[in-house]
Amino acid sequence: MxxxxxxxxxxxxxxxxxxxxxxxxxxxxxxxxxxxxxxAVDPTGATPADAPIVVFTSKTGVELAAEAGWNPGGRTLVAIGPATAAAARAAGWSVDVVPEEYTSAGLVSALRGRVEGEHVSVARSDHGSAVLLEGLADAGARVTETVLYRLQRxxxxxxxxxxxxxxxxxxxxxxxxxxxxxxxxxxxxxxxxxxxxxxxxxxxxxxxxxxxxxxxxxxxxxxxxxxxxxxxxxxxxxxxxxxxxxxxxxxxx
Structure with missing residues (x-):
């Protein structure tokens, strides 16, 4: 010390x-x-795929999407935790789902039962956990991943x-x-x-x-x-x- x-x-x-x-x-x-x-954050310039349900897994992702002019419109917006949800609300968006557990597994648990047969857009970094994509697919969703930014050392x-x-x-x-x-x-x-x-x-x-x-x-x-x-x-x-x-x-x- x-x-x-x-x-x-x-x-x-x-x-x-x-x-x-x-x-x-x-x-x-x-x-x-x-x-x-x-x-270090390296933006790709991409925005979330066009889907009725859009999942953000970080505050950074929300901010980059907002800076790119993306708006959720009438889509169901899902945020992995309070910080991500706060960033979305600061951008003027409404947040529909925040899981009790702020992890990929928590997102899957929160969305299971409401994504079967739905197209879900997951917008995140290039180092996102496979747990989220696989879990949503197992729940019956058609999942599209969009890499909003790359994380480098x-x-x-x-x-x-x-x-x-x-x-x-x-x-x-x-x-x-x-x-x-x-x-x-x-x-x-x-x-x-x-x-x-x-x-x-x-x-x-x-x-x-x-x-x-x-x-x-x-x-x-x-x-x-x-x-x-x-x-x-x-x-x-x-x-x-x-x-x-x-x-x-x-x-x-």
Whole structure:
């Protein structure tokens, strides 16, 4: 932990207002944020396919579609979670469905029984889970996927991997499976993968949801915390709490 007893927590949001807000939130929790953007958004210019039901799986997808002039009109609009729904409403759209569980599996569960025989447009990144497409198809839908943007690893990413390798991180807040994969790819590029995994294991590993936790496990990282609500604020809060408790030790200091 840093000299001022503030846990150092790595955050991997895209290099825009999201990582700034994430860093500010970590500071509000008493942590020292280590912003290390692991995602760069490359828009394709595409818009959702013409279908009566349109599913968005991210705030970014909504914003790009709106910027491209797309409007849902009378379509049934589905958002994977509150942040995506809020972005849609900010664009002036009405949101019809938000699942109780903010995952691809949650979307399938929410839509099962209402998509049989329907054409469903899934608008998302190029790294979307197959769970959504396969689940909707199994529910009887005719599914069209539109890639609105590609997610890439910024060339400069990787400071967090070096700090983890040096034992200087107290927590890592992974917000998607891709952030886990890019963190490890950056560690590999810098020649510190084994050390970074060891350092992350000694720190608190946070995963925003079960799919991210599963990816971490497949990569040799066990998620110490997975919040009930799949949002960054819940994730960051749990990571900071766990890192602070770990530093205090079993006797509280």
């Amino acid at each position: 840093s000299d001022d007893a503030s846990p150092v927590v790595a955050v991997f949001r895209p290099a825009d207002e999201r990582i700034d807000r994430a860093a500010d939130f970590l500071e509000s929790l008493g942590a020292t944020p280590l912003p290390d953007p692991m995602l 910024p060339a400069a990413a990787g400071e967090s991997a070096e700090l983890a390798a040096a034992g200087d991180l107290d927590g890592l807040a992974f917000t998607s499976s891709l952030t886990v994969e890019h963190f490890l790819a950056a560690a590999t590029d810098r020649g510190v993968r084994e050390e970074a995994v060891a350092g992350a294991t000694d720190a608190v590993v946070g995963a925003i949801g079960p799919p991210t936790a599963a990816t971490a496990a497949d990569c040799g990282l066990t998620a110490d915390v997975v919040p009930e609500a799949a949002d960054f604020e819940a994730l960051a809060t749990r990571v900071v709490e766990a890192a602070t408790e770990r530093a205090a030790g079993p006797d509280g200091g």
